[in-house]
Amino acid sequence: MLLKVDGITKAFGGVKAVQGASFDVKEGSITALIGPNGAGKTTAFNLVSGFMRPDEGTIQFDGRRTERLSGHTVARHGLVRVFQTARVFTQMTVLENLLIAARHQPGEKFGAAWLMPGRTSRREREIRREAEERLALVRLTHLTHERAGALSGGQRKLLELARALMVQPKMILLDEPMAGVAPVLGEQLMEHIKELREKAGITVLIIEHDIDLVMSISDRVIVMDEGRVIADGPPDAIQANERVITAYLGRNAGAAA
Amino acid sequence: MDIFNPVFWIFVATTGGIYTIMALGLYVQFSLAGLPNFGHVAFMAVAAYAMAILVARYGLPLPVGILGGLVAAVILAILVGVPALRLRADYLAIATVAGGEIVRYLAMNLQGLTGGPIGSIGLLGPGKIATFNGSWQVFMGDIAFYLKPIFGKYGRPDTAMAIVVWVFAFAAILVLWRMERSPWGRVMQGIREDDTAVAAIGKNVVGFKMQALIIGALLGAVSGMLLALQIGVFSPDDYQPTITFYAYLIIILGGMNRIWSVPVGAILFTLLYTGTRFLNVYPLTLFDSGERAYLRLFLVGLLLVLFLAFRPQGIFGDRRQILEK
Ligand SMILES: Nc1ncnc2c1ncn2[C@@H]1O[C@H](COP(=O)(O)OP(=O)(O)O)[C@@H](O)[C@H]1O
Ligand SMILES: [Mg+2]
Numbered sequence: 137m138l139l140k141v142d143g144i145t146k147a148f149g150g151v152k153a154v155q156g157a158s159f160d161v162k163e164g165s166i167t168a169l170i171g172p173n174g175a176g177k178t179t180a181f182n183l184v185s186g187f188m189r190p191d192e193g194t195i196q197f198d199g200r201r202t203e204r205l206s207g208h209t210v211a212r213h214g215l216v217r218v219f220q221t222a223r224v225f226t227q228m229t230v231l232e233n234l235l236i237a238a239r240h241q242p243g244e245k246f247g248a249a250w251l252m253p254g255r256t257s258r259r260e261r262e263i264r265r266e267a268e269e270r271l272a273l274v275r276l277t278h279l280t281h282e283r284a285g286a287l288s289g290g291q292r293k294l295l296e297l298a299r300a301l302m303v304q305p306k307m308i309l310l311d312e313p314m315a316g317v318a319p320v321l322g323e324q325l326m327e328h329i330k331e332l333r334e335k336a337g338i339t340v341l342i343i344e345h346d347i348d349l350v351m352s353i354s355d356r357v358i359v360m361d362e363g364r365v366i367a368d369g370p371p372d373a374i375q376a377n378e379r380v381i382t383a384y385l386g387r388n389a390g391a392a393a
Numbered sequence: 394m395d396i397f398n399p400v401f402w403i404f405v406a407t408t409g410g411i412y413t414i415m416a417l418g419l420y421v422q423f424s425l426a427g428l429p430n431f432g433h434v435a436f437m438a439v440a441a442y443a444m445a446i447l448v449a450r451y452g453l454p455l456p457v458g459i460l461g462g463l464v465a466a467v468i469l470a471i472l473v474g475v476p477a478l479r480l481r482a483d484y485l486a487i488a489t490v491a492g493g494e495i496v497r498y499l500a501m502n503l504q505g506l507t508g509g510p511i512g513s514i515g516l517l518g519p520g521k522i523a524t525f526n527g528s529w530q531v532f533m534g535d536i537a538f539y540l541k542p543i544f545g546k547y548g549r550p551d552t553a554m555a556i557v558v559w560v561f562a563f564a565a566i567l568v569l570w571r572m573e574r575s576p577w578g579r580v581m582q583g584i585r586e587d588d589t590a591v592a593a594i595g596k597n598v599v600g601f602k603m604q605a606l607i608i609g610a611l612l613g614a615v616s617g618m619l620l621a622l623q624i625g626v627f628s629p630d631d632y633q634p635t636i637t638f639y640a641y642l643i644i645i646l647g648g649m650n651r652i653w654s655v656p657v658g659a660i661l662f663t664l665l666y667t668g669t670r671f672l673n674v675y676p677l678t679l680f681d682s683g684e685r686a687y688l689r690l691f692l693v694g695l696l697l698v699l700f701l702a703f704r705p706q707g708i709f710g711d712r713r714q715i716l717e718k
C-alpha cells in the first residue's frame with residue numbers, strides 16, 4: 137500500500153468534518169473518493185496532504201508517517217495535491233507556472249544566481265524542456281507565454297495538473313478535477329489521468345461526482361458520508377452496495393451531488 | 394540653507410540614498426514576498442542603538458558596532474518572524490507593529506542602556522557626553538581628501554557620505570535586481586501571489602519568508618545606522634513610526650514591484666519632504682513658523698493623495714497590475 141490512512145479525525149469547532157476515516161490506496165491504482173457534499177472529502181485531502189493536522193489518527197505514505205509533517209514536506213516526499221478550485225499563479229506566464237514547480241533548482245537559494253550561475257542556468261534549461269513537454273501533454277503549448285490569469289477555468293485545471301507533475305510525484309490527489317471544465321477538456325483530462333498511471337506509474341486518488349466517469353476509470357472506490365468511510369471496494373460492488381445507494385447514489389438520483 | 398546652495402542638495406542626496414536603502418528593505422519584504430511589515434523603523438532603531446551602545450559604551454571599534462547592529466536587526470527579525478510567519482499575513486502585520494512599539498518603548502525607558510529620551514548623547518549617563526561616530530567622520534574626511542581634486546571646495550565629508558550611501562544603495566539594487574530574476578525571485582513571486590499553492594509544490598514557504606524578512610531587516614539596519622551616523626546624535630524621536638510609513642510611500646510613489654523605481658520614489662519623496670521647507674512665500678508667511686511646520690506635513694499628505702488619485706500605479710507601475718487580480 138502506498139498510502140495508509142487510519143482513523144483520522146478532524147473537527148472545526150462543533151463540526152466533525154472527518155470522524156475516524158480509514159482507507160488505503162494501492163500503488164499504481166486509480167482510486168476514487170466519492171460522497172455527498174459536506175461528506176468530508178476535501179478535508180480528508182487536506183489531512184492527507186499535510187495542509188491540516190488530524191486531531192487523531194495516523195497517515196502513512198510510502199512507508200513514512202506523515203500526519204505531523206507540513207504540506208511542503210509531504211509534497212517533497214512525492215504526494216502532491218491539486219486544489220478543488222485551481223490555484224495557478226495568475227500574474228505569471230503559463231510556462232513560469234511550471235518552471236517554479238520544478239525540483240532541485242540550486243538557483244532557489246538566495247545568492248545562488250551570483251555564486252553558481254552555471255549550475256543554475258543549466259538546470260533551468262533542463263526544467264524548461266521538461267515544462268514544454270508537460271505543456272504539450274495537456275495541449276497548452278499555444279498558450280506558453282500567455283499570462284495564466286487569462287486562461288479559462290478548465291485550462292487552469294489542466295495547467296495545475298501539469299504543474300503538479302513537475303514536482304515528479306509518486307501520487308497525486310485530484311479534488312474534483314472535472315468540475316467547471318468544458319466536456320471536451322474534461323475528456324482530455326481523463327485521458328491524461330489514465331495515461332499518468334499507465335506511462336508514468338503515478339498513483340491517483342481522485343474526488344469526483346460524475347458516477348459514470350468514476351466507475352469507468354477507477355480500480356477502486358471509497359465512499360464517504362458524514363465524515364466516515366461507509367464503503368470501499370471495486371466499482372461494480374460499490375454500485376450494488378445498499379448503504380451507498382441510500383446514503384449517496386439514491387439520495388442524489390444519479391445526478392451530480 | 395537655501396535652495397541654490399549645493400550643500401542643501403548634498404543633504405537631499407544623502408537623505409534620499411538612506412531612504413532608498415530603507416525602502417529597499419521594505420521592497421524585499423512587501424513587494425517581493427508580500428509580507429506586510431508595519432514596524433520597519435524598529436530594525437533601523439535597533440541597529441542604530443546596538444551600534445552606538447557598542448561603540449560609545451564599550452569602546453569597541455565602529456566596524457564591530459556596525460556588525461553588532463546587523464546582528465541585532467536579524468535577532469529582531471527572528472523574534473518577530475518565528476511566531477508570526479506560520480500564520481496568515483495579518484498576524485505578521487500585528488506582530489511587526491507590536492515589535493516596533495516595544496523597541497521604541499524600550500529605547501525611551503531603558504535609560505540606563507539607551508540614554509532614554511535624551512538619546513545617544515546620554516549613553517554614558519548624566520553629565521557625560523557620549524559620541525559614537527568619531528571614526529566615521531575621520532573616514533569621511535579621508536574620502537573627502539581624495540574628492541577634493543574632483544569636487545573642489547565641495548569635496549567635503551558630507552559629499553563623501555552621499556557617495557558612500559549611494560554606492561551601497563546601487564550595489565544593493567544590483568544584487569536584488571539579479572535575485573529577483575533568478576529562480577529564487579520566482580519562488581518569491583509565487584509566495585506573494587498564493588503561498589498555499591507554493592507549499593503544495595513542495596517549497597518551504599516559511600523558510601523563504603524568513604529569508605525575505607531577514608534581508609529586509611538587514612537593509613533597514615544599514616539605513617538606520619547610516620541615518621544615525623549622518624545626524625551624529627540621535628534619540629528615539631528620530632525613529633518615529635511615521636518613518637515606516639515613509640518607506641511605504643516611497644514604494645507606492647515609485648510604483649510597486651519595480652526595483653529601479655525605489656530610488657526614484659525615494660528622491661521624489663525627499664524632495665517633497667525637504668522641498669516644502671521652502672514654502673516661505675506669501676500667503677503662507679501669514680502663518681508663523683511653528684504652524685508652517687504642520688502645514689508642511691499637511692501639504693506633503695495632500696500632494697501624495699493627489700498623486701495617488703491621478704496615478705495610482707506610481708511613476709513606473711503598470712496600472713493593469715493593481716486593477717485586476
Ligand atoms: N476550514 C473549515 N472550517 C470550518 N468548517 C469546515 C472547513 N472545511 C470544511 N468544513 C466543514 O466540514 C464539512 C466537510 O467539508 P468538506 O471536507 O469540504 O466536504 P466535501 O469536500 O466532501 O464536500 C462541511 O460541513 C464543511 O462545512
Ligand atoms: Mg470538496
